[in-house]
Amino acid sequence: MWGTADVEAAAARGVALRVAPGDLVTPLARDRAQELGVAVTSADALDRPPASALPMSSGTTDRSPGTTTSVTTAGARPNAPLSPAPSPATPLLPPSVGSPGTGGPVRAMRPPSPALFRRGAPLPAGLDDGPRRTGRVVVVGAGHVGMVAGMRLADADLFDEVVLVDIDEGRAAGIALDLQHTAPLSDFTTRVRGVGTVEEAGSADYVVVTAGRARQPGMTRADLVSTNAGIVGDVARRVAATSPQAVIVVVTNPLDEMTQHAWTSSGFPSSRVLGMAGVLDTARFQALIGVEGSVRPRSVDAIALGSHGEEMVIPLSRASHEGSSLAQVVPPARLNAVVDRARGSGAEVVGLLKTGSAFMAPGMSAARMVLAMVRESDEVMSAAVLADGSYGIRDVYLGLPVRLGRTGLREIVTIPLAPEEIAALRAAGERIRERLGAMAAAS
Structure with a gap:
């Protein structure tokens, strides 16, 4: 498995990247090779010694310091011969490790490069646990x-x-x-x-x-x-x-x-x-509730929907803290004041900074959306997506509850809302539609 580190090592030495037939070169490694002008060539079969001259192994790699063990690449046949060390004229990897029982050099096999894990790329057996790079x-x-x-x-x-x-x-x-x-x-x-x-x-x-x-x-x-x-x-x-x-x-x-x-x-x-808005607006509401109610913000279960602005909708009918309604933690009057403050938090930050706008929470919110996709976390979060008829809204982008996957929107999630909350969400969609019409007319 050849990744970007191998390409860069070859570039530093001014040599081509010589790979054996059947080896995998990751898509990002090929991109990097093109950027650095490194040729990717296939090693001639005549470079290989007879199979009988190579060490045999069906073990796994131990990469702890000072350890030399037998290695087997993912997907290789048990007891299949390892590839020989590259020619000294074209060093591709760090120094070879000794093969147990022979004392002879064998190529130190890398674990599969993280660059392999791009959409549509094959996933080696045994490496499907946890987040993929x-x-x-x-x-x-x-x-x-x-x-x-x-x-x-x-x-x-x-x-x-x-x-x-x-x-x-x-x-x-x-x-x-x-x-x-x-x-x-x-x-x-x-x-x-x-x-x-x-x-x-x-x-x-x-x-x-x-x-x-x-x-x-x-x-x-x-x-x-x-x-x-x-x-x-x-x-x-x-x-x-x-x-x-x-x-x-x-x-x-x-x-x-x-x-x-x-x-x-x-x-x-x-x-x-x-669109990133709901993650940010939800975080702002949670943070402000934490200030008001002396609770940990992440323990507040709430979601911000609608528009990123005056038509923001925070459904208080389902907002809770550790299973209890938020109204039991924060008095209703203060709760409504927190909603209003969350709705205007962007302008509040702008007014305090005097030049520029909020950036810490927006930047982290955008990153969180991307990380939720990469990790396929399956969490329900708010994002600006094209409404598909859910909640009686269609063909306009606004904040809705969603699940994301590695290729974007996985599904729009329907959550129970009070009638007045659904009405406010629909009104937000119509206001955004009006502004889109005005934008199109002005262009």
């Missing part, structure tokens, strides 16, 4: 939100590469290098890179779009429509060209309208274009 996630926009999202995604250590993209290429590269320097502090192996264009980033499995103008004091999210529509539409079209199988997560405001615009601009199925 995926190839590349691209964050478009290296501002504060993009920086935080990139940091959280790299820190999760579930990706081969995180790429920050910004028209200010120096900023993207500088932040990427700074993040890479945290690898030993956070113990991750993800590579972090910064570039100036979506095309330079390369094909991605997930693309987080944070690019756009941020709110300033006195501005509403709707004030950003014309400026950010041009940015988001252009990014979506570029992503569609470079990463036709990617999942797009939109963070740019106004969130609901920009997510629908990204969907129409990309031409992607709606299941692969999602």
